[in-house]
Amino acid sequence: MTDPRFGDHLQQVWDAVLQGEALPAEEDLRLGETIQTLVSRDHVPPPDPAFVAQVREELTGTATAVAPPPSADRSMPNGHAALPIPLLPTGVPMPRPRWARSRWVLAQLATAALLIVTLEGSYFAFGPGWPRRPDDPALLIPALSATPLAETEVTTETLLDVSSNLLPDKRAIFALKRLTLQPGPNVMTILPVIGLVFLVMQSGELVATANDVEHHLGAGETFATTAREQPVDLRATGGEEAVALLVYLQSDADVPFPRDAVAHALEVLSAESVEAMPNGVGRITLDKLTLAPASEPSPLVVGPLERFAVGEGRATIAAESEQLPYQWTSGAEQSKVAGVRLPTFAPGTRLSLRNPEQRPLVLYRLGLRPRTDLVAAPVPTVGEPSVTLEAAPTETLIDTTLAALPAGRNRVAVDRWRLQPSPSQVRLPAYEGLVLLGVVTGEVTVTVNGSERRLAAGDVLDVTNQEFLFRASGSAEAIAYAVYVTPSLNLDHQVGQAVARLWLDGDHLVHAMDFVISSSADDLPGGSARLLLERLTLPPRTALPPTEAGPLVWTQVGSGELWLTLEGERLPYRWASGEERRFHQFGRVPLPFLAPGTKITMRNAGNEPLVLYRLTLAPGDGAEGDAAAP
Amino acid sequence: MRRRPRDSVTWDASSPDEDLVGWAQRGEREAFGLLFDRHFDSVYGYCYRRLGEREAAQDAAAETFRKALTALPGYRPGAFRGCLFTIARNVLADAARRHRPALPLEAAANVAANGETIEEIAIAHSELASVISLLPRLTPDQHEIVALRLTGLSSAEIATVLGKSRGAVGMTLHRALLRLRELLLTAPPVVTGGEGHD
Numbered sequence: 001m002t003d004p005r006f007g008d009h010l011q012q013v014w015d016a017v018l019q020g021e022a023l024p025a026e027e028d029l030r031l032g033e034t035i036q037t038l039v040s041r042d043h044v045p046p047p048d049p050a051f052v053a054q055v056r057e058e059l060t061g062t063a064t065a066v067a068p069p070p071s072a073d074r075s076m077p078n079g080h081a082a083l084p085i086p087l088l089p090t091g092v093p094m095p096r097p098r099w100a101r102s103r104w105v106l107a108q109l110a111t112a113a114l115l116i117v118t119l120e121g122s123y124f125a126f127g128p129g130w131p132r133r134p135d136d137p138a139l140l141i142p143a144l145s146a147t148p149l150a151e152t153e154v155t156t157e158t159l160l161d162v163s164s165n166l167l168p169d170k171r172a173i174f175a176l177k178r179l180t181l182q183p184g185p186n187v188m189t190i191l192p193v194i195g196l197v198f199l200v201m202q203s204g205e206l207v208a209t210a211n212d213v214e215h216h217l218g219a220g221e222t223f224a225t226t227a228r229e230q231p232v233d234l235r236a237t238g239g240e241e242a243v244a245l246l247v248y249l250q251s252d253a254d255v256p257f258p259r260d261a262v263a264h265a266l267e268v269l270s271a272e273s274v275e276a277m278p279n280g281v282g283r284i285t286l287d288k289l290t291l292a293p294a295s296e297p298s299p300l301v302v303g304p305l306e307r308f309a310v311g312e313g314r315a316t317i318a319a320e321s322e323q324l325p326y327q328w329t330s331g332a333e334q335s336k337v338a339g340v341r342l343p344t345f346a347p348g349t350r351l352s353l354r355n356p357e358q359r360p361l362v363l364y365r366l367g368l369r370p371r372t373d374l375v376a377a378p379v380p381t382v383g384e385p386s387v388t389l390e391a392a393p394t395e396t397l398i399d400t401t402l403a404a405l406p407a408g409r410n411r412v413a414v415d416r417w418r419l420q421p422s423p424s425q426v427r428l429p430a431y432e433g434l435v436l437l438g439v440v441t442g443e444v445t446v447t448v449n450g451s452e453r454r455l456a457a458g459d460v461l462d463v464t465n466q467e468f469l470f471r472a473s474g475s476a477e478a479i480a481y482a483v484y485v486t487p488s489l490n491l492d493h494q495v496g497q498a499v500a501r502l503w504l505d506g507d508h509l510v511h512a513m514d515f516v517i518s519s520s521a522d523d524l525p526g527g528s529a530r531l532l533l534e535r536l537t538l539p540p541r542t543a544l545p546p547t548e549a550g551p552l553v554w555t556q557v558g559s560g561e562l563w564l565t566l567e568g569e570r571l572p573y574r575w576a577s578g579e580e581r582r583f584h585q586f587g588r589v590p591l592p593f594l595a596p597g598t599k600i601t602m603r604n605a606g607n608e609p610l611v612l613y614r615l616t617l618a619p620g621d622g623a624e625g626d627a628a629a630p
Numbered sequence: 631m632r633r634r635p636r637d638s639v640t641w642d643a644s645s646p647d648e649d650l651v652g653w654a655q656r657g658e659r660e661a662f663g664l665l666f667d668r669h670f671d672s673v674y675g676y677c678y679r680r681l682g683e684r685e686a687a688q689d690a691a692a693e694t695f696r697k698a699l700t701a702l703p704g705y706r707p708g709a710f711r712g713c714l715f716t717i718a719r720n721v722l723a724d725a726a727r728r729h730r731p732a733l734p735l736e737a738a739a740n741v742a743a744n745g746e747t748i749e750e751i752a753i754a755h756s757e758l759a760s761v762i763s764l765l766p767r768l769t770p771d772q773h774e775i776v777a778l779r780l781t782g783l784s785s786a787e788i789a790t791v792l793g794k795s796r797g798a799v800g801m802t803l804h805r806a807l808l809r810l811r812e813l814l815l816t817a818p819p820v821v822t823g824g825e826g827h828d
Contacts, residue, residue, distance in 0.1 A: 010800045011785045031804075034811040042780050043762070044675045047688050052670060055692040059699055060663035326660055411723055520720060572700070 050268040053341035057272060153295035159200045160222060160247060160286035167282045168195045168251035175271035176286070176309055176366045177246040181206060181236035188266075190225070190232040195250035199223040199234070200286065204242030209233045217244075247286055247366065249274075269309035270366055272344055285367040291315075291355040302349040305368045310338045313361035317342070321349035338362075392536040392544055392612070397481055398438035399532050400460045405617060406433040406485050407526030412554055413484045414517040414533060414615055419444065419472035426511050430467045433486030437461045437470065438533070442478025446470045455480075471511075481516070481533060483615070485524070516613045519554045519593075530618040538610040543603035549594035552617040556591055557583050560610035563603045570595035643667070647710040655702055662702070666695055669711060672781050673718050679777035680722050682762045694718040712790045715783065719774070719791065764813045772806035775799055 010031070017035045172195055181188060181204075190197055199208065200222045208215045208223050210232040217223055225232055236242040288311070291297060302308075318333045319325070325343030328334065333354070336342055345351065355361035410433055417426065425447070437446060438460040446453045446461055447469040454473060455461055472478035535558065538544065546567075565580040566572070572592035575581070582605075583591055594600065604610035643664055645653075653661035673694050678687035694717050705713065765773045778788045785803070789796045 010803055014779065031807055034807045038776075038807070038810055039780070042679075044678045045684050047671070047674045047684070047691070051688050051692075055695065056663055056666050056670075059666060059695055060659040326663065409720075520723065 048268075049340050054268050054271045057341075057344075153292045154297040155290040157288045157290070158285065159245065159288050160198055160284060162198070162224070163283040164196060164281070168249055170251050171273055171275055172249045172251040173271060174249050174274045174305075174307075174366070174368055175247070176269045176307070176364060177248075177271075178202075178267045178269055178311070179234075179244045179246055180265040180267075181234060181242045181244075183236045183239060183241065185235070187233040187235045190234065195248060196284075197225050197232075197250075198247040198284070198286075200245040200247065202243040202245060204236060204240050205238040206234055206236045206242040206244065209235070245269075245286065245364070247284060249284070249368070267338075268341065269311065269364060270307045270341065272307065274305065274368060282368055282370045285365075287365040287367075289363040289365060291353065291361040291363070293355060293358045293360060295361075296352075296354040299350050299352040302345045302347055302351060303367065303369075304347040306347070307344065307366045308342050308351070309364045309366070310336050310340065310342065311362035311364050312338050313355065313359055314338075314357050315361055315363060316354040316356050318352040318354075319345055319349050320352075321346055324349070387539075387542045390545070392538050392542075395535045395537070397440050397533040397535055398436065398460055398483065400436065400438070400530070402434065402529045402531055404434075405524055405526055405529040405531075405619060406487065407524050408487070410485050410487050410521050410524055412517065412519045412521050412615065413515070414613065415482045415484075416514045416516045417470075417480045417482065418512045418514075419470070419478045419480065420511070421472045421475055421477070422511075423471065424511070425469040425471045426513075427469045428467065428482070430465050431484060431486040432465055433484070435462070435464045435486065436483040436531070437463055437468070438481045438483065440479045440481060442472055442476050443474030444470050444478045444480050445473035483531065483533060485521070485617075514558075516558065517554050517556045517615055519556075521552065521617075524552070524617070525619045527619055529620065530616075532614075532616040532618070534614045534616070536612040536614060538602070538604040538612070540604055540607045540609065543601065546599050546601045549596055549598040549600055550616070551596040552619070554615045556613050558611035558613050560604060560608045561606040562591075562610055562612065563605045564591070565601040565603075566594065566598055567601075568595065568598035571598065651702070651705060651710050654699075655705065662699060665710065669714055670695065672711075673714055676715060676718055676777055676781040677722060679762065679765060679780055680773070682766070690718065690721050693721045697721065709787070709790060711783075712787055715778065715781075715787070715791045764810060767813060768806050768809055771802050772809065775802050776806045776810070779803060 013031050014035050017032045017039070179188065179199075187209075190199075199217070201217045201219050203219050205216065205218050208217060208225075210225060215223060216237070234244075291313075314335060314337045316333050316335050318331055319328055320330050323346040324330055325345065328343065333352075335356075353361075353363070419426070419442070437444070437455070439455040439457055441457050443457075444455045446455060446463070448463055448466050453461060470480065538560075562583045563580055564583060565578065566575055567577045571577060572594070575592070580601075602612075645661075645664070647665060647668070650661045650665050654665065670691060674687055674691035677690040677694070678684060681687050681690065694714060697717050697720075698714055701713075701717070765776060768776065774792065775788055778791065779785075783791065785796050785799050788794075789799045792799065794802075
């Protein structure tokens with residue numbers, strides 16, 4: 001029965017149930033009961049409002065800020081002069097390669113002026129025991145103000161006040177997040193980012209491990225890292241949870257903080273994009289304002305590039321300015337609780353804050369301003385490649401012709417299976433479209449419809465529309481690639497179930513699977529085609545000559561770091577023509593869709609080989625198809 | 631008569647989707663912000679019903695709007711909401727795939743260390759009897775259609791999103807309801823009001 005009236009009738013029943021109307025027919029009653037039960041058990045937790053606000057801001061661009069004119073240094077509330085702290089160019093962690101060491105020396109010479117300017121302040125800040133090793137990827141910064149300055153109804157405590165000549169030299173994300181780590185073995189990892197990350201401890205204890213060096217942090221201490229090439233692991237120690245504020249300026253798009261979502265919580269208090277600081281020199285401040293219960297201190301005026309966030313309690317805020325954020329009316333109060341992002345207020349906006357509750361209200365004020373009194377350091381750009389290759393060393397994994405490529409919209413995916421010799425089998429369900437299993441090394445036995453086929457290296461089996469089982473049947477490890485071009489949206493779920501079964505059955509020691517390519521195609525032409533799966537390896541410090549993106553080519557990073565420059569008319573969101581971005585295996589950030597004709601330049605700026613997987617479909621480049629049918 | 635963007639001199643939160651799309655195409659990003667305000671929750675709800683995890687659903691919903699914004703210049707007037715859910719469908723496939731391997735191997739070890747079976751943990755989980763736990767037991771088509779229906783899309787909208795006829799959507803939904811009826815009859819009662827994973 002595909003009469004459209006049937007769908008309409010069912011909708012009427014559904015709507016009637018929701019509105020509590022009577023259902024006359026017996027069948028409808030049963031359906032209605034099911035719908036009622038279904039709806040009553042349909043619990044969707046609300047999305048994190050901070051996350052929603054962050055995404056909205058990202059999409060609408062309302063928070064984009066312009067670097068303000070330089071402002072004079074200020075004093076900290078406790079009366080001490082704010083101490084500019086030069087962050088050493090610590091982007092290259094230990095053990096550092098030779099090239100980096102030589103560049104480090106050059107950078108040191110060039111930044112001598114900066115060091116001299118800040119030497120005195122640094123001495124007072126850190127004392128003689130401060131670790132000054134140039135290779136140290138992370139700096140420990142003592143608490144800046146242990147004695148908060150009490151005002152009438154507000155207490156201001158400076159948590160962070162650093163100046164650096166290593167700020168991102170292009171548009172960056174400037175964010176304040178609050179991290180809560182439960183004690184336990186699970187770590188939270190700050191992945192390598194391009195920029196600076198500060199971790200300001202609030203309570204508890206934690207250990208930050210970078211380059212196998214452990215830094216023990218307690219309340220009031222600050223940890224800073226550029227974390228450019230090495231991740232930093234955070235783990236709560238002691239018997240209580242550790243709470244820290246994370247301030248970061250990050251100019252790439254990677255996800256910097258993967259974590260165990262059960263053990264750790266990460267709240268976005270403030271996040272926005274900011275323009276580059278002139279010469280990459282600037283000063284970052286973080287103040288904690290505590291308003292007494294039921295208090296209403298004097299209004300304050302928002303400075304350039306100052307952001308506010310509610311940390312604890314409920315704030316009632318009225319803003320007065322000619323340029324107010326969206327849905328704010330001059331002088332009208334709005335109530336904001338912790339976790340709800342405040343908008344960006346234009347410089348000069350007069351903010352009247354009130355704590356309406358009988359508990360303290362904590363606000364954070366995050367500031368970023370340029371400094372013209374400090375010289376810019378010649379920040380070593382990450383790895384100009386010394387060699388441009390004519391072509392990357394390429395290994396062909398699968399090269400076969402297909403009689404019938406699926407047409408239209410399809411999922412395009414490649415999985416890599418590493419199989420140890422064992423009678424234990426991997427079972428994958430049937431998919432329509434196209435499913436190939438290609439063996440690269442070793443021997444694999446595939447069972448389809450009860451019959452076995454033995455595949456050696458170089459063999460490719462077409463297992464489309466059939467459930468199949470496979471295992472390594474030789475005496476050595478086997479590696480096989482499964483290629484899917486399928487309209488099935490269930491692909492991911494079912495392959496995931498297969499992997500989950502391996503874990504639950506203990507077979508993860510025997511079989512391991514990596515997602516190599518996971519993408520889609522909007523409009524496959526169908527017909528005969530050549531399918532080519534390749535693995536490209538770029539040695540360290542090499543680049544490939546520019547190429548143009550093809551419509552049916554998918555590339556992903558297997559290991560290492562890819563620095564990708566795109567040029568063209570139709571680029572991915574917020575990707576400026578000529579801009580270079582980094583992709584690596586850590587953040588599971590896939591390469592974006594590239595419009596055909598986009599000019600691509602790839603390079604390996606790292607010190608490890610860069611492995612890329614590339615799948616190419618060449619329509620019309622095949623006749624009968626040579627993948628063996630089972 | 632439909633108000634075309636070029637006819638409307640201004641826009642606000644009450645403007646129809648198509649007007650807001652028109653303004654957004656002309657560079658008014660805040661118009662897109664209103665579309666975001668209007669549809670984010672429903673797109674997120676759909677993603678949650680498909681993925682079953684709050685964080686993954688948030689990411690997928692955000693990615694849906696990013697793609698929608700990117701596609702805005704080429705958008706032709708029509709059903710914006712339908713387009714949005716079509717994008718969400720495609721995003722979900724990628725999101726699910728990327729999200730899944732995040733399950734650490736250590737998770738299995740933790741289960742063993744605690745001495746609890748998978749079933750015990752599952753029973754303890756408050757979402758066992760919720761719809762979220764039942765939907766994956768439907769066929770993929772049924773799962774998708776029920777998720778869209780619970781999100782509030784009409785049969786006609788679902789048909790547009792899925793590229794199917796209204797009758798086919800109705801039939802699949804009917805079968806899904808029969809299957810869910812079986813499942814609900816055997817599922818234990820809901821324990822709590824359903825805070826999701828985080």
